[in-house]
């Protein structure tokens with residue numbers, strides 16, 4: 146069976162590796178990573194992703210802008226999207242969910258939480 | 270939740286983030302008194318924010334908590350809720366220091382109560398400072414009629430920047446551009462650069478309108494007081510320009526009071542040094558009031574990470590060279606096939622020529638690769654200079670002296686390894702300039718000097734060496750006192766000092782045990798003193814010289830090789846052996862007749878232009894046969910302030926060498942740094958000049 150492709154957008158190297166490991170643990174997935182919003186925009190059309198996980202605070206475009214882009218684009222709008230961020234500020238959180246994010250995880254969280262969520266969304 | 274091996278990854282990245290933070294905070298600090306630049310503030314905020322998230326994910330709660338409070342203050346600052354007061358800037362500087370200490374503790378250093386105490390105090394300060402103000406009641410963004418759909422993707426910070434522009438009566442524009450997916454990032458950077466002089470790019474939105482598979486549209490939200498046609502002319506065919514808001518932004522008179530004027534717009538204070546403002550390289554330091562509060566031990570300024578951040582362009586360059594090497598490899602394979610198929614029949618002449626051509630190409634490409642890898646190891650000295658400037662600011666403040674600290678040459682690049690090792694020695698020299706050099710304002714005035722002293726840190730590249738100067742315009746070194754201290758400490762006899770000239774007397778400060786400083790933890794927790802500075806430099810194959818004039822000041826001049834990885838060496842022959850001598854420690858080569866040698870205190874010496882140098886036969890050091898000679902070739906080696914004449918039998922030329930450490934029996938042989946392979950594939954030993962000099966200074970050395 147084809148593995149599910151998961152895209153992780155996160156500018157912190159160590160955090161990215163940790164998220165990738167947590168997603169990997171869900172099983173049956175192939176993890177792709179992007180270090181910035183721009184890189185995500187480049188990778189998006191090249192694969193059919195089953196799930197996108199993004200940070201909010203990034204240097205080029207912010208995560209909200211990425212969510213908006215994904216959710217307004219007919220090619221990607223069906224793809225579930227998680228926000229993983231330190232941005233506990235309620236205004237940004239509200240906006241993320243309004244724009245169509247499925248889950249909003251505030252760092253720090255247990256990596257098991259993410260693994261479980263990935264499994265829940267990617268049930269075959 | 271992090272596995273233990275992830276700790277080092279965390280430390281490496283956290284350290285990078287902290288370095289960026291420290292750099293940006295230093296820039297902010299240097300701009301004291303001016304309204305902080307939004308981009309700079311945002312970058313600092315982002316760094317604190319990243320550190321908080323990162324340390325949180327790795328279970329580093331202490332760091333995460335402090336970073337969190339720092340972030341809150343910075344957030345309030347960038348959102349214009351609090352002012353960039355001196356107290357606030359000091360707290361931010363302090364925060365960077367404490368975070369650095371905490372990171373060291375997280376990476377295995379013994380935790381100190383002092384750090385914990387400072388962290389607690391700082392947390393309180395941050396909480397107090399962050400609760401400075403509240404939001405404006407009327408939202409100007411509602412007034413101008415901003416499309417709610419667009420608004421929904423802005424972060425709080427971006428909204429704040431929009432508001433700030435509107436409040437100043439600056440119009441908002443939507444600049445739309447369509448770029449190819451392949452290179453949109455470069456194209457956007459170009460567009461940004463075009464727009465920047467005309468205003469502020471507040472946000473970059475990838476357009477929700479689907480383009481085709483190969484292109485993507487962006488809306489840049491842009492605040493600019495310029496008329497639409499001017500912006501259009503600037504962006505030419507790159508993009509189209511439209512007003513963002515339905516209602517025009519109403520230009521305000523400058524004098525018109527704003528709803529929250531006292532909070533958001535600090536009255537601009539004149540910069541501390543009006544004349545310095547134009548030059549970004551100069552870091553003004555002011556020190557009118559000693560704070561009286563002694564801070565705890567300074568962390569060593571050396572960074573923890575064994576990593577270098579590399580510009581992608583440099584790596585791309587390396588990839589290109591490797592690509593070309595692959596072509597060479599293919600060609601060699603082809604030639605090998607021809608040779609194999611030829612069997613016993615002689616190969617055509619052309620074959621030989623082609624092989625030679627490929628060999629030359631290989632050589633060229635390997636040179637390029639070598640140069641490229643060296644290049645990757647290079648980092649700007651500014652990384653260390655920034656940290657030094659930060660520490661100096663505090664030391665100056667505590668000293669009660671009035672000092673202008675001038676830094677230049679931060680863009681000079683050196684091997685990462687050298688740059689890291691330099692920070693502690695440089696700090697020591699700077700501290701000496703402040704402690705022993707620059708006089709108190711009263712004394713300076715009495716001597717007809719400017720009340721404000723000057724300390725200068727300057728780097729410049731000279732060929733394949735870098736020269737770093739640490740200078741002051743203070744009292745100059747007191748040779749009388751130095752002589753006295755050296756005698757008191759039993760380092761030299763009075764009789765000997767009577768024969769020494771000022772220059773040699775000054776060099777006594779490099780003797781181990783000279784330092785008068787008792788509290789070793791005061792600076793970096795290590796033993797300090799100029800002798801340590803000298804040894805550290807010697808390890809980097811560096812030289813140190815003193816230029817000091819009474820009443821005028823002192824300058825220490827450090828000369829360092831650009832890189833340690835590949836060095837140019839002098840190849841010398843002794844008996845039937847060959848050795849390599851690192852050329853950066855060779856000051857000159859002279860020829861002397863045996864009759865010209867003299868013996869002082871049972872040691873041979875020679876005279877080189879008025880200076881008396883110990884004369885040492887390399888053959889004796891390594892127990893080799895001594896050949897009778899008509900004249901000795903003497904390689905004069907200099908290390909820090911030591912000079913030594915090394916006699917060899919033959920000079921065989923110069924080569925670039927890569928020193929490899931020795932294993933097995935030869936490991937740890939004094940005087941040998943390692944081995945290297947010469948162009949003709951001969952393996953030879955590389956002399957460890959520092960160890961030789963050290964060894965030969967001791968009376969029992971194997972000299973005669």
Ligand SMILES: Nc1ncnc2c1ncn2[C@@H]1O[C@H](COP(=O)(O)OP(=O)(O)O)[C@@H](O)[C@H]1O
Nearest residue numbers: 701702705706745746778784785786798799823
């Ligand atoms: N910039 C300077 N200006 C004047 N004198 C200096 C300067 N730097 C060093 N010295 C002299 O050199 C001596 C040795 O310095 P150092 O080895 O750092 O030890 P310490 O500072 O503990 O005395 C100092 O005591 C001082 O007399």
